[in-house]
Amino acid sequence: MLAPHAEVHVFDAMPSLARKFLLAGRGGLNITHGEEFASFINRFGDAREKLRPALEAFTPQQVRDWAAGLGIETFEGSSHRIFPRQMKASPLLRAWIQRLGRAGVSFHMKHKWRGWSDDGGLVFETPEGERRFRAAATVLALGGASWPRLGSDGGWVPLLAEKGIRINELKPANCGFDVTWSAHLKARFAGAPVKSVALEFGGTRIKGDFIVTETGIEGGAVYALSAALRDEIASNGKALLTVDLAPDRDEARLVHDLERPQGKSSMANFLRKVAGIEGAKAALLREAGPDLPWDPTQLMKRIKHLELTLTAPRPIAEAISSAGGVALDALGTDYVTSIPGVFAAGEMLDWEAPTGGYLLTACLATGRAAGLGAVNYLARTR
Ligand SMILES: Cc1cc2nc3c(=O)[nH]c(=O)nc-3n(C[C@H](O)[C@H](O)[C@H](O)COP(=O)(O)OP(=O)(O)OC[C@H]3O[C@@H](n4cnc5c(N)ncnc54)[C@H](O)[C@@H]3O)c2cc1C
Known part of the structure; x- marks a missing residue:
């Protein structure tokens, strides 16, 4: 799908990738849900219609197929929740990162995104000091604000708000x-x-x-x-x-x-x-x-x-997930924000759902939709 000349760089503030995904693995990694799609989509409440195209394009079955393509078989438990057979996240994450690495994706850890420079470059704080990076298209997937010690601390909220992107207050979801x-x-x-x-x-x-x-x-x-x-x-x-x-x-x-x-x-x-x-x-x-x-x-x-x-x-830091975030109606159907070439996906968007595999499925589906949005944007603008 990617144009042969597109370089993909992944930046993350933490020393290693996907810490919350690994934490979810401690509970067995409930990656999706096996109920009928009509019921499945209803779990997203008011956000249902906005998320529908992305979820129809990456359904719970496709989540299972994607995992199987990475060598991870899944099974449906008694409550229709779907887990990897090994009930862990690490083998799936390892296979995923290896495949991305083979496809030429570069990973830059300990890169805390601090916003944009005046000339539109991405600005990162790194142990070696500030680093700037010019990207032709950017997909933001910065998470909500639960379990901030795993990386998603909601520090992006003022960075996007000052660019005029509408953000609804982050609130605890699936909380005590x-x-x-x-x-x-x-x-x-x-x-x-x-x-x-x-x-x-x-x-x-x-x-x-x-x-x-x-x-x-x-x-x-x-x-x-x-x-x-x-x-x-x-x-x-x-x-x-x-x-x-x-x-x-x-x-x-x-x-x-x-x-x-x-x-x-x-x-x-x-x-x-x-x-x-x-x-x-x-x-x-x-x-x-x-x-x-x-x-x-x-x-x-x-x-x-x-x-x-x-x-x-209980405070959002203790919650399983976050409600609030980038307003869905401020995004295009391809998950583009009001800044051309800047897309957003995952839990940082304003939707919420119960536990049961809905959260990861919607993160994967919106991530895919935003990624495709970026690919199409590059095809249009280059
Ligand atoms: C205990 C627990 C168990 C869970 N179990 C399940 C489950 O079984 N099934 C399920 O569906 N969901 C589960 N979830 C929820 C699920 O893990 C999250 O919804 C999902 O990980 C969100 O994905 P994301 O990529 O949007 O955000 P995150 O996974 O939070 O990733 C965001 C990334 O952005 C990085 N980042 C943030 N700000 C910056 C910045 N300024 N610069 C650079 N990098 C930055 C962070 O370091 C992080 O790596 C669980 C959550 C918790 C806390």
Whole structure:
């Protein structure tokens, strides 16, 4: 696809490439998702239509084919999430970098991009001092602002904003939240998993697990609701999350179970025996109000409609991903910015999606679209 005379140079601020990609590999590298494309595209919410052409041109199946072309077989797990068989990122990254190297791509590490010089050159800070580089076309893929120690620190925001590129505030996505816990809950249960619950907010119910942390809650089921919870806190200063501690029993069945004679059991033993509520689940129940009612219907309501008050999302540095970034409607269909010859892709663009392989797929698809945009731009302008 590249014109034979096009040189490709990759610059990165860090000493080695793709540190966040490697971190994602620690969780097995959930690289894409196997659900029907119609559902898949809906995970991108408001950004769906803008991302559609790029995602239709590089579908989840094509992500799998691309990995297979690099010698990495993938498999679909029980929740339709797709992973490399080895559940690691490093073999895929190694094969990818080797292929790019064979194709003539040059890599320049420890090159922190600082903006443009007056004559339009790219300016980098390097251990050897400032370096300038003239590029005929530039693809920016600078990431969001989560886990900044891996390289993506959002330092590009003022550089693009001062060039008139519209940027929406970077915000945490797929993140945990603050809850004001009692000293007892923090001391005894920080770090404890709360398994097999259902979380409900804004009419969406997610079954899964979460973790009690020193500062609140985090984990898969929380991330799935995090965009709506974050926006609610921004508008109203807090969000009320409903936790169903016994999602596999409906209300009537749970009331029936709670009607069993208590005998000489304490409340704690009774709840453990008849409703399977113990450990962190029992502590959460008591946290909501110390005096648990013995009345089965009232007790059922506490168990199935436990309310947690979330006061703030955790800082973006701790989030799995970022929302906000370069406004999609400020980009051309080929991902060109308002600066001719400068394209942008990946998490630095203003879209968000849940965990499940959607993030990497959209980064790859928009990266491909922006790269093709640059190739076409070079063909037009040279
Ligand atoms: C713990 C964790 C687990 C994850 N797991 C998954 C998963 O399983 N599946 C999934 O789909 N997604 C996952 N993600 C999200 C996914 O890793 C990111 O969405 C993806 O890596 C973003 O790719 P990107 O290329 O846009 O940005 P990044 O991967 O952040 O890369 C941006 C690069 O730009 C460089 N850079 C930034 N600023 C400058 C500058 N001024 N000069 C030079 N270089 C600069 C950085 O050093 C970095 O190398 C996970 C994220 C985290 C934190």
